[in-house]
Amino acid sequence: MTLMIRDFRPADAEAAAAAYSAGRPHLLMTPETVGYLTAHVSPKMHYRLLVAELDGRVVGTVRCGVHADSSTPGQGFANVSVLPEHRRQGAGGALLQAAEKHLAAYGVTQVHAWADDEPAAQDFAARRGYRRGRICHFAHLDLTAGLRPVPPLPSGIELRQATEYLDDPYPLYEVDVAGALDEPGDVDASEQEYEAWLAEIWNRPDLDRELTVVAVADGRPVAFSAVQTDGGSRYWSAFTTTRAEYRGRGLAKLAKTHSLHRALAAGLTDAYTNNDATNAPMLAINDWLGYRRCASEWKFIRDLSADGNTPAP
Template sequence: MTLTIRAFRPDDATAACAALRAGRPYLVTTPETVAWQVAAQPHLRMLLAEADGRIVATARFGAYPDSEEPGHGFAAVHVVPGHRGQGTGTALLTATEEALAAEGVRHAHCWVDDEPAAHGFATARGYTRGRVAYFAGRDLTAPLPPLPARPPGVELRTAAEYADDPHPLYLVDVEGTRDEPGDVDLADQGYASWLAEIWHRPDLDRELTTVVLADGRPVGFSAAQTDGEGRYWSSFTTTVRAHRGRGLAKLAKADSLHRARAAGITAAFTHNDGGNAPMLAVNDWLGYERCAAEWKYSRELTA
């Protein structure tokens, strides 16, 4: 086997997307989105491992652009099943760590599939296990629970209705992101960056993204991404602090799923930190079933 580690090229999008999804059917992404992420997000880079002309592993990595403490970065290495245990992951991770260190990253954070071999791989390379997160799936051909009652003064719209001015949704997103569980303190993302990296994602489905308004002002949303193949991804559901505890996140996520089912979407997936008890409870109520887990691993890099 001749192994080559190289940078992602736009014409790799289809093969790289297939490699990312191999063995992980709960991931919802498209070749267009993979190519767009590398092109549109300056902090995100991708390396590929190619064996005899076939892409057999991917690494997405970069420095956290909004980290309040410099030197924090992320890496996600995935080897296609059937090509593991042959040194491919080691070669790709080594190249990734070298690239991160060259960018000034000293604290590398990685998410690792919840499999014995993956845990052993990370531990053997000096990474220490931290928090857990869960993937969950839901068959949308099965009935959904009825929508919860709307509190007085609350109405529902779609993100499509904010196409001309999404700034109110940006404000909700920023406040919600501040309270997301995590190990890195992030500064607020700027509006221009949010437009480029969030609002203009090619897989963001604005018609299926539900926005919750209270007294005429957006106070929460449940963002949806779709792949054009009947699959739906719940990317972020949040409510501003002043309106939490009213069931608005549950209402938004339920409404978005009802819209998705009506639009012919057949499978829904989501991902949540293991410490996010309120959202995990909402997912249980909606009928999601956990289908996989991943663990956060970290290590210090040397220059």
């Protein structure tokens, strides 16, 4: 058995996407998006996609980089995925070790990683010095089983598709950044620049701008429900948010419900979402829509400086 850890190549895109989602139907990642993100994310992220090649076959990946958008320096991420039939053969540990070395070289002192809510994944993280933190829940909605009706349109609000902002998506960027300020999580994204947002979010090949619905007041976007799709039957809620001054009017529920109806009309059958366990408002909306929990994952964090694994000079 020969194991090699190396950088991603474009020819690995399909295998890398498969490793990401194998045994996890609630996750959506297309080969096109794998390749796109590797080539187009902000250089400030020092993003790196490493693959584990076992006897000539790609069996796992680790996506790692610096949280360059955070106001707290030294934050990074490393998320490992290995095909179920090739776990416990050293690939995951080798990938994570390589990722930590890469991150330390760019000043990362705290690594954030996600692990599935199952004993083997959590044990993998704990044995490598990671401590368990917050939990997020995934939920599934069968679009063909009957959708809630779209709520009435509040006075002064109109709904648009994101396709209407192709020439100038900056107003959507403003809503996104404002909404992310109080999004539950361990790492904020308050410093995200517009060019980075364009590359990492707006220009992603899996972003469906026709299904992304925007609520507009007085001519400017104030809420939206952003959607990614796999080019087939699956729908992923990328981010649903409302400007703080417009909350309490049901705009997030309105935009997401309208988007789901559009998805059903377009032939999609399965919608997925995930939320931090403390995000009560969004969890309530998803419960109302009929989403049902299908999986969970835990955040694990490791302080690299605690064991002498400090950044290279």
